[in-house]
Amino acid sequence: MIKKVGIIGAGTMGSGIAQVASTADCKVKLFDLNQNALDKAKASLEKIMTRLVEKGRVTSEDKNRIQNNISYVNSLKELSDSDMTIEAIVENLDIKKRVFQELESYVSADCIIASNTSSLSIASIASSLDKPERCVGIHFFNPAPLMKLVEVIPAIQTSVDVLKISEETIKSWKKVVAVAKDTPGFIVNRVARPFYGEALRIYEEGIADFATIDHAMKTLGGFRMGPFELMDFIGNDVNYTVTETVFTAFYFDPRYKPAFTQKRFAEAGYLGRKSGRGYYNYAEGAVKPEP
Ligand code: NAI
Numbered sequence: 001m002i003k004k005v006g007i008i009g010a011g012t013m014g015s016g017i018a019q020v021a022s023t024a025d026c027k028v029k030l031f032d033l034n035q036n037a038l039d040k041a042k043a044s045l046e047k048i049m050t051r052l053v054e055k056g057r058v059t060s061e062d063k064n065r066i067q068n069n070i071s072y073v074n075s076l077k078e079l080s081d082s083d084m085t086i087e088a089i090v091e092n093l094d095i096k097k098r099v100f101q102e103l104e105s106y107v108s109a110d111c112i113i114a115s116n117t118s119s120l121s122i123a124s125i126a127s128s129l130d131k132p133e134r135c136v137g138i139h140f141f142n143p144a145p146l147m148k149l150v151e152v153i154p155a156i157q158t159s160v161d162v163l164k165i166s167e168e169t170i171k172s173w174k175k176v177v178a179v180a181k182d183t184p185g186f187i188v189n190r191v192a193r194p195f196y197g198e199a200l201r202i203y204e205e206g207i208a209d210f211a212t213i214d215h216a217m218k219t220l221g222g223f224r225m226g227p228f229e230l231m232d233f234i235g236n237d238v239n240y241t242v243t244e245t246v247f248t249a250f251y252f253d254p255r256y257k258p259a260f261t262q263k264r265f266a267e268a269g270y271l272g273r274k275s276g277r278g279y280y281n282y283a284e285g286a287v288k289p290e291p
Pocket of ligand 1: 008009010011012013014031032033034037087088089090091092095099116117118119139140141142233234235238
């Protein structure tokens with residue numbers, strides 16, 4: 001039974017996964033190097049839970065229980081008593097490997113060490129560990145508390161037991177598990193690449209602007225969000241990096257070629273909702289363009 005969960009990275013995904021695990025009654029330690037990120041995660045959970053109480057979706061006792069299950073820590077060492085850790089830091093293989101090595105020196109021999117990576121190889125993340133068989137991909141979608149699907153990705157090193165416990169744990173957190181092979185982008189992010197890529201190419205060819213493409217995909221295509229809204233929601237930095245990784249990992253297959261438009265937006269800091277500006281302007285009072 002997984003009772004104590006350590007989450008590494010208190011950004012968009014880490015804070016959402018912490019909420020999921022604490023709602024399922026796990027004791028969660030949420031770690032980030034950046035105190036601001038921890039403060040933001042705590043404040044954001046307070047806001048979310050208050051709204052859920054107002055809407056009658058949870059009781060105030062549940063709110064207190066869920067919030068009290070999470071402690072916010074600024075040292076990786078604090079995760080030493082975890083049964084399972086889930087890493088959700090920057091999508092960079094070298095940094096993840098370094099963090100995993102350090103983490104392994106603190107946790108017990110049977111602690112499961114998972115990564116929420118969107119696109120990196122689980123086999124290569126696992127290779128940084130003395131016990132690579134304890135490593136697995138556990139890939140949530142954004143926003144983690146709302147999205148039902150979680151991909152569980154065994155690397156070639158992952159033990160049968162670690163895969164089984166991971167699947168059972170995620171199911172007990174009321175999620176639907178899809179076991180995916182350790183290939184670039186797994187299932188969903190691979191299918192999604194052409195969705196973003198083709199939308200960016202349509203824009204770059206001057207066929208339509210962002211709002212028109214989004215409008216077409218929502219009203220005609222039946223999607224809940226258009227591709228540009230979705231990229232702004234995910235974060236252009238995160239989304240661009242995933243595309244670049246999948247493109248490289250598939251030996252530069254042109255189907256996954258990244259777009260300069262997105263690269264420039266990410267470089268300019270137009271990351272989307274989280275920075276207040278992306279393909280759309282999210283500043284207070286800004287009017288979203290209509291198609
Ligand atoms: P984010 O940028 O919102 O948060 C990352 C957090 O990690 C930041 O708070 C940062 O301070 C912290 N961090 C960075 N390096 C660290 C280190 N060495 N030690 C401790 N904390 C560190 O990123 P986001 O969007 O939450 O993504 C995290 C991971 O989840 C990435 O691997 C990404 O590919 C994956 N992912 C992202 C999704 C999304 O829609 N944003 C969806 C599914 C997976």
